Amino acid sequence: MQKNPQTEKPIRIAQIIGKAVISGVDSVVMNYYRHIDKSRVQFDFFMDGYNPSLLDEEILDLGGRVIKLEAYEKSMYKNIKDCRAAFEKKRYTIVHSHLNTLSVFPLYAAYRSGVPVRIAHSHSTTSRGEFTRNLMKQALRPFSKTFATHYAACADYTARWLFGTKAVKQGKVRLIQNAVDTSRFFPDTAAGKRIRKEFKLENRFIIGHIGRFAYQKNHELLVRAFAEVYKKNPNTALVLIGTGELETDVRRLVKELGIEQAVIFTGLRRDIPDFLNAFDVFFLPSRYEGLPVVGMEAQAVGLPCLMSDAVTKDTAVTPLVEFFPLTAAVGEWADKLLTYKNREKRTYPDLLRKSGFEIKHEAEELCRWYEDLQKSAAR
Structure with missing residues (x-):
């Protein structure tokens, strides 16, 4: 296809x-x-x-821009003001917001700035146990479509939750899969060995988790289950990748349980494919999930995955994923994790591709959608 005929330059989103x-x-x-x-x-x-974030340099190298905003929890007014200033300066045609119910705020700024195409994207829903967060989500949900001109979602049920069943049935919500880059995420024994050597984990049974330290991810169950595994098999390690507001609490729990020697906190890492190749099982006992991209990445490298039954079943595009009751006792989770010791790794590239989770095809579809939206806005 041709470049944007209006400017002969790429469309900036x-x-x-x-x-x-x-x-x-x-x-x-x-x-x-x-x-x-x-x-x-x-x-x-x-x-x-x-x-600065770990993404900044890569974004700039690829020709993108990084615009830093006041964090909304510090000042929503300043956050919106920062958005409006950038929208008006750069004169965007399309704004695509991924903040679920909070998208109402940047899309309001886009509306006030005269941006013609304003996309609200739903990535998750609510969960029992997060009263304050859920209250905010439910309060904002009726306004989620107020300033949006187009809707998108990662899965059918997240689309229905935010935009309503009627909008889904009428075809008003575009499904954008949490697609995986199979050129980065593939079986790589050498990469896995490098990680094991770096962290002195050779010949250990490694349980891995990747995710923000937040209520949603259920690190308390994750750590307590691992503690029971460790009692039964001291040749086990837990690797936690990420940061977040509850990291201090999780570190405290690890210390209380006396398992510091077996738990590794890596912080943020860019070499996620290497870690997934080092793990023996990917453990995701979330209290709720939209459609976790890391679950797709784990399947792409052939890694067995144990997830809570609160994770959407759409995640299981291969036989590698197994769901376990969120209500199960800690000891039951531990026994289940131990069944993954020496579990065979196997890839299912055809299943990933046929399910619409291969990034090359999906990226082209998204590119065409943006071009169509740009053309419609120019009419």
């Missing part, structure tokens, strides 16, 4: 991703950005917080 934590939403958007045709479409990333 303002991508509102919130915090850059190298997992979840920002990981999904980056996967698409790496593979989209940048002669036709470019991304500018709007991030909460002024500190």
